[in-house]
Amino acid sequence: MKVAVLISGRGSNLQALINACKADDFPAEIVLVVSNKADVQGLERAEEAGISAINLTPKDYDSRASFDAAMNEAIQKSGAEFVCLAGYMRLLSDDFVRTWRDKLINIHPSLLPAFKGLHVHEQALDSGARFSGCTVHFVRPAMDEGPILAQAVVPVLPDDTPDTLADRILEQEHKLYPLALKLIAQGRVRVSAERVIITDHNPPQGGLVNPVS
DSSP states (O other), X not given: OEEEEEESSOXXXXXXXXXXXXXXXXXXXXXXXXXXXXXXXXXHHHHHTTOOEEEOOGXXXXXXXXXXXXXXXXXXXXXXXXXXXXXXXXXXXXXXXXXXXXXXXEEESSOTTSSOSSOHHHHHHXXXXXXXXXXXXXXXXXXXXXXXXXXXXXXXXXXXXHHHHHHHHHHHHHHHHHHHHHHHHTTOEEEETTEEEESSOOOOSSSEEOSOO
């Protein structure tokens, strides 16, 4: 399965996907990386891996719709069949999300539906939550909404700061995102009535939890 990845920054989750795709038996290939910001580390990671990488600057377009249309054109020209958001910090237009419905996933650093939006680790700590984590979900027009594919649970420790909690959750993100993409590329994932169904899946050890049996 040919995949495009959208980024806005350092691209650590992009690197996790790149590393996974290097395995001979991994059923997906990244064919394009698109960043909405220039001179970010994620573009360097893609170039080092020999992956086509481009920067599209929003200010060069007169609207979100026209920017997303240009991005969509680049993705389609690449031959990508699926899109992963990996730290992409820009809201997508409804038209883009509809075009890629059920072929577009995101990873968010909380256990959705809890703690949407920004500053999620501060939200978790302020709430007194005992657990947080990360979620891979199919994208819908509303922010951080959509059917949940997989989640990794991380305990919130008494002495945690937003940074220490973020670091531990990021470790799980790097495991969870390749797993989610692999399940999709293997054809084992479908969305039914806004729930994700996975066939023949036994979650591995290490805290990876899928909420849908």
